[in-house]
Amino acid sequence: xxxxxxxxxxxxxxxxxxxxxxxxxxxxxxxxxxxxxxxxxxxxxxxxxxxxxxxxxxxxxxxxxxxxxxxxxxxxxxxxxxxxxxxxxxxxxxxxxxxxxxxxxxxxxxxxxxxxxxxxxxxxxxxxxxxxxxxxxxxxxxxxxxxxxxxxxxxxxxxxxxxxxxxxxxxxxxxxxxxxxxxxxxxxxxxxxxxxxxxxxxxxxxxxxxxxxxxxxxxxxxxxxxxxxxxxxxxxxxxxxxxxxxxxxxxxxxxxxxxxxxxxxxxxxxxxxxxxxxxxxxxxxxxxxxxxxxxxxxxxxxxxxxxxxxxxxxxxxxxxxxxxxxxxxxxxxxxxxxxxxxxxxxxx
Amino acid sequence: xxxxxxxxxxxxxxxxxxxxxxxxxxxxxxxxxxxxxxxxxxxxxxxxxxxxxxxxxxxxxxxxxxxxxxxxxxxxxxxxxxxxxxxxxxxxxxxxxxxxxxxxxxxxxxxxxxxxxxxxxxxxxxxxxxxxxxxxxxxxxxxxxxxxxxxxxxxxxxxxxxxxxxxxxxxxxxxxxxxxxxxxxxxxxxxxxxxxxxxxxxxxxxxxxxxxxxxxxxxxxxxxxxxxxxxxxxxxxxxxxxxxxxxxxxxxxxxxxxx
Numbered sequence: 015x016x017x018x019x020x021x022x023x024x025x026x027x028x029x030x031x032x033x034x035x036x037x038x039x040x041x042x043x044x045x046x047x048x049x050x051x052x053x054x055x056x057x058x059x060x061x062x063x064x065x066x067x068x069x070x071x072x073x074x075x076x077x078x079x080x081x082x083x084x085x086x087x088x089x090x091x092x093x094x095x096x097x098x099x100x101x102x103x104x105x106x107x108x109x110x111x112x113x114x115x116x117x118x119x120x121x122x123x124x125x126x127x128x129x130x131x132x133x134x135x136x137x138x139x140x141x142x143x144x145x146x147x148x149x150x151x152x153x154x155x156x157x158x159x160x161x162x163x164x165x166x167x168x169x170x171x172x173x174x175x176x177x178x179x180x181x182x183x184x185x186x187x188x189x190x191x192x193x194x195x196x197x198x199x200x201x202x203x204x205x206x207x208x209x210x211x212x213x214x215x216x217x218x219x220x221x222x223x224x225x226x227x228x229x230x231x232x233x234x235x236x237x238x239x240x241x242x243x244x245x246x247x248x249x250x251x252x253x254x255x256x257x258x259x260x261x262x263x264x265x266x267x268x269x270x271x272x273x274x275x276x277x278x279x280x281x282x283x284x285x286x287x288x289x290x291x292x293x294x295x296x297x298x299x300x301x302x303x304x305x306x307x308x309x310x311x312x313x314x315x316x317x318x319x320x321x322x323x324x325x326x327x328x329x330x331x332x333x334x335x336x337x338x339x340x341x342x343x344x345x346x347x348x349x350x351x352x353x354x355x356x357x358x359x360x361x362x
Numbered sequence: 363x364x365x366x367x368x369x370x371x372x373x374x375x376x377x378x379x380x381x382x383x384x385x386x387x388x389x390x391x392x393x394x395x396x397x398x399x400x401x402x403x404x405x406x407x408x409x410x411x412x413x414x415x416x417x418x419x420x421x422x423x424x425x426x427x428x429x430x431x432x433x434x435x436x437x438x439x440x441x442x443x444x445x446x447x448x449x450x451x452x453x454x455x456x457x458x459x460x461x462x463x464x465x466x467x468x469x470x471x472x473x474x475x476x477x478x479x480x481x482x483x484x485x486x487x488x489x490x491x492x493x494x495x496x497x498x499x500x501x502x503x504x505x506x507x508x509x510x511x512x513x514x515x516x517x518x519x520x521x522x523x524x525x526x527x528x529x530x531x532x533x534x535x536x537x538x539x540x541x542x543x544x545x546x547x548x549x550x551x552x553x554x555x556x557x558x559x560x561x562x563x564x565x566x567x568x569x570x571x572x573x574x575x576x577x578x579x580x581x582x583x584x585x586x587x588x589x590x591x592x593x594x595x596x597x598x599x600x601x602x603x604x605x606x607x608x609x610x611x612x613x614x615x616x617x618x619x620x621x
Contacts, residue, residue, distance in 0.1 A: 026526050088531075089491060089501050114524045118503055121455070121491035130456055130580025133486045151485055151586075155379040156386060159585040202500045202534040206519070210527035218525060222620075267621070278543075285543045286523065291375050291482055292397050292543065299620045311375045317592060321618055323611070339614055340598045341607055351608035359612055360621065 018105035019045045020053040020166075022096065023068060024116050026087070028060050032178060032219055033111030035071045037171045039179030040138065041109045042072030048140055053077060053105065057092055059085035065189045070181040076189040083194050086205035087115050093122030094195040100127055105166050107145055112170040113218070120168045129164040136175040145169065153291035153314035173218045174297050217270050217289065222300045223319075224264040225272030225289055227312075229305020229326060230256025230282060233346045246281075253282035259349040260304055266356045272296065272316075274306045290315035305345045308333030325349070363415030363513040366466050367406040367439065367476040369399040371423050371430040372483045381588045395430040398478030398541075400437075400548035405505070405541045406476045407438045407549075413511045415473070416440040420465050422450060422458055428564050435559035436551030443469075447568040449576035455484075457577035459492035464572035466497060473513060477540040479504060494538035502537050506544035 021038040024031045038054055045052045053075045054068035065076040077099055083091055096119055100108065108123075110116035112134045120131045136157075137148040145167050147160050162168065217223060231253035238251040257271070264271045272294075273287040289296055291311040301319035306312060308324075308331055316322070317336065324337035325348050334340045341348055373379060377391030395403075406417045418441040419434040421427040431442035445461055453461065466472045475497070480487035494501035502520045506528060510519035516535040521528045523542050551559070569576060599614070601607040615621065 026524075031525070087529075089494075089503070093495070114504055114522075117487055118491045118501060121488040122495045122501065124456055124488075124580070125459065125492050125495035128580075130454055131486070131488050132581060133455075133488055146584075148587075150589075152373075152379040152386075152483055153375075153485060154589065156381060157587045157589050158583045159587070160581055160583050162581055164580050202537075203502070204532045205529060206532050207530035208527065209521075209530070216525045288543070300615065300618075309376070310378065317589075321615070321620055322594075323615065334596060334598070336592065336594060337596055338594055338618070339611060340596060341611060342598060342600075343604065343607065347604040348608060351604040352611060355605075355608040355612035359616060 017050050018053055018103060019050050020055055020100070020105045020108040021073070022055045022108060022110040022116060022119060023064055024111050024113050025058050025061060025064060028058060028064075030064050030067065031111060031113060033113060033116075033171070033173040036173070036176045036178050037109040037111045038068060038071045038073060040171055040176040042179060044138060044140060048143075050106065051075065053103070055096060055099070057084045057095060067181070069185045069187040070183050071179050072185070074187045076187060077192050078189050079192050079194055081194045083196065083198050083201065088201060088203050088205065089118045089122050090201050090203060091194060091196045093119045093126065095192070096123040097126035098195040099192065100166050106143075107165070107167040107169060110168070110170045112172050117170050120170050124168050127166060129166060129168060130162045131168040131170065132160045132162050133170045134172045135169050136172050138169065150295070153295055153311070154317060155314055172297070217272055217287070217294045217296055220270035220296070220298050222267050222269035222302075223272045223289070223296055223298045223316075224260050224267065224269050224302045224304065225274065225306060225316075226257050226260045226277055226283070226304045227274035227306030228276040228280065229345055230260070230277065231280070232305070232327070235346075250281050253277065253280065256305065256345060257283055259346070259353070263302070263349050263353040263356070266353050266360070274309070274312050276309070303333050303337070304349060306333055307331040308336065363410065363413055363473045364469065364471050365406045365410055365415055365417045365474045365476060366469055366472050367402050367417055367419050367434065368462055369403065369419055369421050369430045369434050370396040370481045371421065371427040372396045372481055375482055381586060384586065386586060393426060393429065395433040396478055396481045398480060398482065399430075400478075401541050401543055401545050402476045402478040403434045403437050403439065404548040405508075405539070405545045406474075408546055409474065409508060409511060413513055415513065418443065418469055420445055420462065422446075422453065422461055431564055432559040432562065433551065435562050436555035437549055438555060442562065442564045444564055444566045445572075446566050449569045452579060453577060454579040454581040455486045455488040456492055456581075457579045459489050459496050460574065460577040461572065462489070462493045463496035464574045465567060466493075468567065468572055473516070473535045474518070475499075475536070475538045477538065479540055479542050490538050490540035497536070497538070500533045500537045502531060502533055503540045505539050505541045508539070
C-alpha cells in the first residue's frame with residue numbers, strides 16, 4: 015500500500031503531548047514496511063517549532079496550519095481541517111494519540127469522511143494493505159481485533175502502548191502551510207477559560223503511578239483537628255493525610271498520583287485521579303498500589319502495568335496476586351520509609 | 363427545554379468477562395445501565411430541574427435494554443424509547459451515532475443530547491462526538507459541570523475535563539453534551555419512581571420510524587481474544603522494621619531497571 019500515512023500532532027499551549035510522537039513513530043514504522051510517506055498534521059497557533067520536531071520524529075511532510083482560530087483546541091475547526099485535508103490528499107490511514115482531543119477529532123472527522131475509527135489501539139498489523147488493530151474491550155478484560163473497512167482508516171493509539179521514537183535531528187522534510195477550514199464565524203464554540211494544574215504528571219502519560227485506596231483512612235493514631243466533629247469528615251481528613259504521604263512518594267519518584275474508585279467515591283481525592291474501569295485505564299512501567307485491596311474493576315484499569323508493587327495490611331488482598339513485590343504492613347509506616355529509601359538512592 | 367439522554371445496557375462492572383467458544387460471556391452477572399450513563403441521566407435531570415424542561419431517554423439495543431430505560435425512568439426521566447431494529451444489530455460507533463441523531467430529529471426541538479463518557483463494554487468513547495457531527499451540532503464532550511445555560515438565548519457554558527485540568531467552553535445550543543463523573547453523583551431511583559417505571563409503556567422506534575437508510579457499520583471486529591495471562595512471580599518483602607523493608611524494596615525495584 016504505497017501511499018500516505020498521517021499522524022495528528024496533539025498539542026496543548028504549543029507543546030506536543032508525548033503520545034503524539036508515539037503515534038508519529040508508529041506511522042513511520044509502518045510506512046517503512048509498506049513503502050509509504052508519512053505526513054504530520056500540526057495545527058495551532060505559534061506551533062511552527064512542532065513542524066521541525068515532527069521531521070525529527072519521522073515525518074516526511076508536515077501540513078501546518080498556524081492560525082488564531084486554532085489557538086485553543088476546539089473539535090469543530092480541528093476536525094473540519096483534518097477532513098478537508100484528507101479529502102484532498104486521500105491518506106490510507108490517520109493515526110491519532112488517544113487523548114481527549116485526539117479521540118474527539120477522529121470521531122468527528124470519521125463522520126465527515128464517511129469512515130470509522132479504531133479507538134485505543136495497542137497493536138497494529140498490516141495484512142495486505144489493510145490494518146488489523148488490537149484493542150482492549152471491557153477495560154482490558156478481553157481484547158478484540160478490529161478492522162476499518164473504508165479509507166482513511168482512523169486509529170487512535172493508546173498512550174504508552176507504542177514506544178516513543180528516537181529523535182533524529184538530521185531528518186528534514188517539506189512543510190506546507192495550509193489555511194483553516196472554518197472561519198471564526200462558522201464555529202459555534204468559544205474557549206473562555208482554563209483551570210489547569212501546573213506541573214501535574216497526568217495519569218495517562220505517567221511512567222510511574224502511586225495509587226491510594228480505602229486503606230488510607232485506616233489510621234486510628236491520627237487525631238483530626240478539634241473543629242472537625244463529623245465522623246465522615248474525620249475519615250476524609252485521615253485519608254487525606256495518607257494521600258499526602260502518597261504524594262510525597264510520588265514526588266520522589268516523579269510519579270503521578272492515582273486512586274481507587276473506593277477512595278474517590280468516599281471523597282478522599284478528586285475523580286481525575288481514579289484508575290479503573292470507570293476511571294482511567296493506565297499502563298505505567300511501575301504501579302505502586304497503597305492500601306488498595308484490588309477489586310476487579312481496579313485491576314482491569316492497571317493490569318498491564320509492567321511492575322506492580324502492593325502495600326496492604328491484609329495479606330489476603332487480591333492485589334498481591336498481581337504484584338511483583340508485596341509488603342504486608344501499615345502504609346502509614348511503609349510509605350514514608352519508602353520515600354526516604356528512594357530519596358537516598360536516587361540522590362534527591 | 364427538551365433534553366434527550368442516551369443509555370446503554372451493559373454487563374455489570376464487577377462481572378468476570380471471559381471468552382467462551384469465541385463468544386463473550388459474563389456468566390450470571392446482571393446486565394445493568396452503563397455506569398457512565400447514570401451520570402448522564404443525573405446531569406440531564408439536574409439541568410431540566412434548574413433550567414426548566416423535560417427529559418426523554420433512549421436506548422439502542424434488544425428488548426432487554428428496556429430494563430436500562432426503566433432505571434432511567436425510575437430516576438426521573440419523563441419518557442423512554444427503545445431503538446430496536448434488525449438493521450441496528452452489530453452497529454459500530456458511527457452507525458449508532460446515525461441512529462441516535464435520527465432519534466433526536468424525530469423527537470424534535472431537542473436543545474441538548476446528553477451521553478455518558480463511554481460505555482464500559484466496547485469502551486470506544488466515540489459516539490457522543492459522532493452523534494454531534496451527524497446532527498451538525500457542537501460536541502461538548504467530557505463535561506464536568508454546566509456553569510451557565512440559557513434556553514431562551516440558546517447558549518451554554520461547560521467545564522470540560524481534559525488531561526491538563528479543565529477547559530471552559532461557551533457554545534450555542536442545540537449541542538451534544540457528554541458527562542464525566544465530576545458532574546454529580548447519580549440519584550437512587552425513588553420507590554415511587556420504580557413503581558412508575560415498572561408500569562411505563564416503552565415504545566420501540568424501528569428503522570422505518572426513524573426514516574433513515576440502514577446505517578452502515580465501518581468497523582468490524584473479526585476476532586475477540588483473551589489477554590495473555592499475567593505471569594507474575596510474586597515476592598513478599600519482609601524485615602524486622604519498616605525501614606529495613608523499605609530499603610530492601612527500593613533496592614529490588616531499582617534492580618528491575620524501571621527507574
